[in-house]
Amino acid sequence: MKLLIKNGHIIDVKTGIDGIYDLLVEDDRIADISKDMDTEGCEIINAGGKYVLPGLVDAHCHLRDPGFEYKEDIESGTRSAARGGFTSVACMPNTNPVIDNESVVKYILNKAKREGYVNVYPIGAITKGLKGEELAEIGELKFAGAVAVSDDGNPVKSSSLMKKAMQYASMFDIAIISHCEDTDMAEDGVMNEGYTSTMLGLKGIPAAAEETMVARELILSEYLDIPIHIAHVSTALSVELIRNAKKRGVKVTCETCPHYFSLTEEACMGYDTNAKVNPPLRTTKDVQAIIEGIADDTIDIIATDHAPHHIDEKRVEFSIAANGMVGFETALPLAVTKLVRPGIITMGKLVEKMSLNPAKLLGISKGTLEPGSTADITIVDIDAKFTVDPEKFESRSKNSPFGGMELYGLVWGTIVNGKPVVSENILL
Amino acid sequence: MVLKSKDLLGLKDLTAEEIEYILDTAKAMKYVITSNNKRTPHLQGKSIVTLFYENSTRTRLSFELASKYMSASSANINSSGSSVAKGESLIDTGKTIDMMGTDVIVIRHPQSGAPHLLAKHVKASVINAGDGMNEHPTQALLDMFTIREKKGTLRGLKVAIIGDIYHSRVARSNIWGLTKMGAEVSLSGPATLLPPKMEMMGVKIYSTVHEALINADVIISLRMQLERQKKALFPSIREYSRFFGLDENRLRLAKKDVLIMHPGPINRGVELTSAVADHEHSAINEQVTNGVAVRMALLYLLTRRGINEAAD
Numbered sequence: 001m002k003l004l005i006k007n008g009h010i011i012d013v014k015t016g017i018d019g020i021y022d023l024l025v026e027d028d029r030i031a032d033i034s035k036d037m038d039t040e041g042c043e044i045i046n047a048g049g050k051y052v053l054p055g056l057v058d059a060h061c062h063l064r065d066p067g068f069e070y071k072e073d074i075e076s077g078t079r080s081a082a083r084g085g086f087t088s089v090a091c092m093p094n095t096n097p098v099i100d101n102e103s104v105v106k107y108i109l110n111k112a113k114r115e116g117y118v119n120v121y122p123i124g125a126i127t128k129g130l131k132g133e134e135l136a137e138i139g140e141l142k143f144a145g146a147v148a149v150s151d152d153g154n155p156v157k158s159s160s161l162m163k164k165a166m167q168y169a170s171m172f173d174i175a176i177i178s179h180c181e182d183t184d185m186a187e188d189g190v191m192n193e194g195y196t197s198t199m200l201g202l203k204g205i206p207a208a209a210e211e212t213m214v215a216r217e218l219i220l221s222e223y224l225d226i227p228i229h230i231a232h233v234s235t236a237l238s239v240e241l242i243r244n245a246k247k248r249g250v251k252v253t254c255e256t257c258p259h260y261f262s263l264t265e266e267a268c269m270g271y272d273t274n275a276k277v278n279p280p281l282r283t284t285k286d287v288q289a290i291i292e293g294i295a296d297d298t299i300d301i302i303a304t305d306h307a308p309h310h311i312d313e314k315r316v317e318f319s320i321a322a323n324g325m326v327g328f329e330t331a332l333p334l335a336v337t338k339l340v341r342p343g344i345i346t347m348g349k350l351v352e353k354m355s356l357n358p359a360k361l362l363g364i365s366k367g368t369l370e371p372g373s374t375a376d377i378t379i380v381d382i383d384a385k386f387t388v389d390p391e392k393f394e395s396r397s398k399n400s401p402f403g404g405m406e407l408y409g410l411v412w413g414t415i416v417n418g419k420p421v422v423s424e425n426i427l428l
Numbered sequence: 429m430v431l432k433s434k435d436l437l438g439l440k441d442l443t444a445e446e447i448e449y450i451l452d453t454a455k456a457m458k459y460v461i462t463s464n465n466k467r468t469p470h471l472q473g474k475s476i477v478t479l480f481y482e483n484s485t486r487t488r489l490s491f492e493l494a495s496k497y498m499s500a501s502s503a504n505i506n507s508s509g510s511s512v513a514k515g516e517s518l519i520d521t522g523k524t525i526d527m528m529g530t531d532v533i534v535i536r537h538p539q540s541g542a543p544h545l546l547a548k549h550v551k552a553s554v555i556n557a558g559d560g561m562n563e564h565p566t567q568a569l570l571d572m573f574t575i576r577e578k579k580g581t582l583r584g585l586k587v588a589i590i591g592d593i594y595h596s597r598v599a600r601s602n603i604w605g606l607t608k609m610g611a612e613v614s615l616s617g618p619a620t621l622l623p624p625k626m627e628m629m630g631v632k633i634y635s636t637v638h639e640a641l642i643n644a645d646v647i648i649s650l651r652m653q654l655e656r657q658k659k660a661l662f663p664s665i666r667e668y669s670r671f672f673g674l675d676e677n678r679l680r681l682a683k684k685d686v687l688i689m690h691p692g693p694i695n696r697g698v699e700l701t702s703a704v705a706d707h708e709h710s711a712i713n714e715q716v717t718n719g720v721a722v723r724m725a726l727l728y729l730l731t732r733r734g735i736n737e738a739a740d
Binding site: 193194195197198199200201202203204270271312315316317318319320 | 440517518519537539540541542544545559560561562563597600623624625626628629
């Protein structure tokens with residue numbers, strides 16, 4: 001089968017392509033990129049006026065399957081991902097059972113093969129049961145198909161254990177993703193500690209609870225000379241610590257999420273539980289620092305931290321509401337609206353941070369439109385404006401603080417392994 | 429005039445005019461409590477439910493008597509021994525109460541914002557009787573009523589609030605209310621028990637109790653919870669009372685006619701000595717009477733909201 005994407009503005013960082021070209025897909029591979037290609041025998045997609053990008057790769061999401069299918073499962077989660085322009089997603093291990101052994105990895109990979117709309121890559125646990133006590137079988141996880149390890153949501157408290165985990169994982173050349181939070185300092189906080197928490201009478205999580213653990217990971221990484229990836233950076237000092245470490249040559253990479261460059265703690269006013277997330281939404285100063293970190297490449301990756309929750313877990317008292325927000329279907333529009341259109345980053349940088357760099361982190365051969373590579377393609381219209389309506393999300397959960405917001409960047413097409421999954425703005 | 433909202437969730441949301449109006453109405457209600465015949469028809473045919481997820485003696489009793497003095501039908505729900513204990517959600521409990529024809533739900537809840545959540549999902553008026561660390565608006569209203577009664581006005585008065593500000597919903601409501609009414613509020617307490625950036629609420633924060641007390645017209649002493657010691661928020665009751673407890677010596681820093689208040693229940697010998705609690709300028713007992721008056725006023729104003737709206 002031949003598929004020809006005509007007249008799109010193609011951006012591929014790896015090959016340095018940035019211009020209007022035609023792109024030919026044959027079966028599941030990218031065959032050619034050139035001008036005015038012969039349309040004969042091809043199914044045509046007219047991408048005039050739109051950007052054609054390497055399929056987006058999400059390095060951090062929660063598909064909730066197995067164990068919490070009432071929030072999301074692989075089918076609904078990958079439908080949502082495709083709708084948001086993601087062609088590959090890496091899912092965190094806080095499922096039930098936890099992804100801490102080969103059989104759960106296999107379960108996810110098999111189910112994704114049967115029901116998935118996009119490529120799914122499981123992230124294994126660092127410790128058995130995410131308990132922070134004993135190492136998970138990281139070697140076995142890797143060989144079963146896990147692309148990274150993380151105890152996301154349950155930070156590894158013991159510095160000694162974290163050191164050993166980094167040493168052990170490095171043997172298998174698998175990335176460690178650290179959710180940085182000193183849970184002792186965070187105590188039972190439910191939002192950022194600051195004026196808004198004081199006004200709302202809610203217990204605060206100090207920025208320092210994140211920053212102290214970021215510092216620890218940087219020190220361990222430097223000491224061991226082993227790479228570390230910091231998940232969902234949310235504070236100004238975290239950015240500064242990482243920027244400094246990078247200057248010294250520490251092998252650190254990091255990600256942030258769209259909500260950390262789009263929203264502040266004020267979104268919690270009125271006890272809006274859709275704005276409850278961990279790490280919490282911070283201050284204007286932090287948002288500014290995150291944007292600067294994205295602009296100067298201190299922040300390598302924009303990940304969604306897509307965290308679906310059932311309405312019954314959100315329509316409760318703020319303090320007992322679940323942490324997290326769905327993110328697949330707003331991530332690219334937020335990046336376009338808040339970063340690309342104001343001129344903070346180019347579309348090329350967006351491709352790096354949402355496709356190429358996450359693919360590198362996870363060690364998967366994605367993130368490029370180089371002929372010969374798998375045909376994972378995202379087509380986006382960055383001039384098309386729309387109003388976010390969570391009720392229309394493909395995700396099983398609707399917990400988004402972005403409802404009603406006007407954003408640019410409509411995902412017009414998503415092609416996974418050569419097959420259109422979203423076409424002309426419609427999920428097939 | 430009518431109250432703008434169907435609910436009383438906090439003083440954060442009220443205007444100075446609304447506060448003034450509530451306090452004026454409470455003044456009339458106080459005559460009822462102090463008269464021989466404690467029965468008025470203001471709430472005849474109205475139904476009031478108190479829904480308490482935390483223990484309370486005085487606030488609950490105060491609301492209950494306020495309803496009864498005004499001829500309302502009233503009922504209580506305790507979180508233990510009800511469907512709440514069986515894991516029913518707040519919204520479901522609220523809707524159940526709502527569907528029984530309730531006009532006002534008075535809620536106390538350990539989580540900040542719970543009354544706001546309830547209010548969004550019921551037709552009844554919701555009165556916040558204390559939510560987590562957020563607000564306790566009826567307490568602050570009765571405090572302001574007491575101050576106004578004794579001092580004639582709130583404007584320009586210097587009010588010192590001393591103690592565990594961090595966990596105190598009474599402090600937050602008083603800060604919102606007093607600053608709106610033109611009083612100057614100063615705070616003092618252990619640094620571990622002062623919430624961050626509270627000065628942005630328009631108050632002054634002092635690290636020593638002396639500075640906060642100088643020339644104070646009113647002192648509001650807050651209850652120190654002994655459990656806080658276990659969370660390393662302060663070392664001991666002994667040290668707390670040494671540095672922040674109110675005794676007669678410290679009282680001399682304030683104005684001669686200083687008014688001493690406390691939301692109760694008091695820990696004698698901890699946040700204040702018996703000599704201070706029982707001082708001739710102490711209004712601690714009168715606060716309790718005024719609490720009933722303020723709650724009568726609120727129940728009355730909220731239940732007549734729908735009826736007289738057009739006329740107003």
